[in-house]
Amino acid sequence: MTRTTNWRTTWRVFRAEMGKIWRPLPLLGTLAVLIVGSFFIVNFTYLHNGGEDVVAQSAEFGPVYDAKAQQTVQAELDKARAAFAADMAVSTRATELGITDYAAYEAWTDRMYSEGKDTDPTVTNYVLGLASYRRINGLELIQSQAGISPDALRSQLLGQACYDFRNADDYPCGTLPATVTARIDDIISHYNQRSILQYNVVMTLQDSGKWMLLTAALCAMILTAFPLTRDRQLRMTAVQWASRTGRGIRSTQVLAIGISAALVGLIVGTLWNVWLGAQMRPILGYGIDSAMYRDPAWFDGTILQWLVAYTLTAMLAAAACSLITVWIVKAQSNGIRMLLITVPLAAAMACLINFVIGPYLYHFSNPLGGRIPVPGAEAMALTAMLALAAALWTVSARRIRHCELPND
């Protein structure tokens, strides 16, 4: 056979293998897992928490908290205080108590607390219902969080790193890994490029992203666990093993499984990307490094870049989990045996992603990053799993070519 014919044959086998993987019943199972996972993905989204539009709040003052944004925040704060004073003038009870503006309201509540007295419920309930009061709180929060000095920020980030890497409450806590301090220095060096994304945005990315990773991996495992066992049930394995050529296409089969799994990861990740991207559209170009929280990420990048990074990680997770699972399961003599092996493996992979790889992906708080303080430790772990799977399959494929009567 010529080389061209070989490639053609391989391509035809690959297509046939893909056809065996993407069959209705496994696809139905995959779809069911995707639907179940979607409930969790949607449930762990906090972009409309308490009726507040978190995305609009994050986008209001632009992508960077620079001098212009600071002036805008101050101007908005002054407006909100004026509106609050106007609201107070409407309330007879507040006027009786001498509460004419926000400063007077704060002084009154401080005095009540210091004297151990309860505040007037009429006034308190009235104030809590005011839009101007909520506006002042939101703007003051921005000023208090974003207005701290670089040194204070560095101290807070080091304190967070102590908590993440040394289980200590505060800095100093012994020697922190060099990669961690270098990353904190890097964040400080970009002090003026920080965004003012609300913490709910990054929490949404982390939590719904974790469920997306889990869904992608499980969907890929469901889809790819069947074909080899089905081949054996249809007595195809024996036919395949009967010739060198037949045994030689094992690599093509594994390639089809790996690509199918990665494709499932890509599909699930893209669906998540589109859905979440549409909700976060105004802030897609904003940096993840925000002045509003102290949860340092290992990498800079915009929200859009992070969404893409999550999708790529989903592809990696799906391929790695599937290839390892299928290598362990291989071709079982019946569906029950396959399920008895696949179900605990799927549970183990789900635990791995849910408790180790997925939480706070690419952030200091990630459980794996806490043990291996290297940027991108999660992707490295998944790549190592994929490399292990590739090595196992390579050894299997080579051994099987030389076997007289293979067992499987």
Place this chain on the structure above:
Amino acid sequence: MTRHGTSASPPRTAGTVGTARISVAKARNAGAKGRAARLPRIRVRKDTASGDATRADVYRWELRKIVRFPALWALLALCLALNSWAILSSAGGLSGWRSDLAYTAQVAQRLGTTVDDRFVAALEAEPVSDERDGLLHYIQSALGPGYAGWDPIAAGDRYAAKLNDQGHPHLALQMQIKAQWIQPRAEHLASAGLTNDLLAGRVTTLMHSVNATLIQVLLLEGMVLGSLIVLYAVCGERFHRMTALTNASRAGRRLMTRKLIVGIGCALAAYTILAAGFAIASLLSFRIPGLWSGNVSSRMFGMATDAGLQPFITWTDFTMGGYLLAMLALGALFTLAFTLFAGALGMALGNVLAAFGGVMGFAAAGLIAMMFVSDALAYQLLGLQPMYALANANAWFSDMGTHAVIPWQETVVTLISAIYFAIALIVARKAYSRKDLT
């Protein structure tokens, strides 16, 4: 094509325990020659497929088929190991309460297991430590002796108000009626002095929470393992290409009932092994004097609900040990419900993967409904399935706040589920017999 059991059916094999044996083939030949009227009654051994095997033989062979399936034992062993590890590590301080458990055990040994004024005074006299302060603070912040300061009617009113806000006055009324049923229970527990047991001290609530989570894991294991066992029993012939052969005769098709009986029995046996392992690991892990004989409705055990901190009042008196056994028993009913469902789907679909997918899909949909549905009426309606019990495992046999409208609701729901799955199984079994080409 004629239906099975009519003119084309093989000769009937029913009869009394046989003495004179005539082979089925010989009888058929005799019939073919038009001498059916004079054919002597075929006497084969009762309920046999071929005249060679008794009913017991068939049961034994089906049982052997399941018992000699190594992968089942491997999964069973894995589940046992996982459960034991989880229980042992939770008791061993994985959650940071090892010292509190050890201190409670010492205190129970020295001061007794009844939390009264004498106990509190003696505890105050104990050497100062974080554990002592923690226990003392917990006792003082818990509900008073006999649930002093707690009003079940007021709690019921708060639940009712919440349901009224959702626009369900009938459910709200039922909540108030339920509160009236709880009141005598609370009075009984208080008058019998059952509210003052120390149990596990300040970690009682946490321990119960961990235990409930582990019970949920056990239920899931029972559900998966039980379904797979029944599916193996029902669809196992397909893997050896024997389905067509067995279904070719009435006697062969009758085997299905025996397969179901053996499969369901094995599924329950597997669950019993898991449950026994769970109970043994729990008893060995939490060795606090008086813990397992103390009443589960002790005031040391509080539930955070929509109506604030509530005592854990069960519909009948349970010791902690009795409560654990009752939970495991309900778990058996839960497993039974899913094995019946798996059997029905296995027969109806004839495909292991589709049937297993159907069971898991039903379970996932049920669990999602219980997790994400917030409307009280929808919750009750969608809760008529076994995952209702799994989702509320931390409050079994108690009033369950707004999640239950009648006493023992988790038990009733699981029982109803088992009944409708049993009906589905019977229907599927009859349909299986009527199939022309299986």
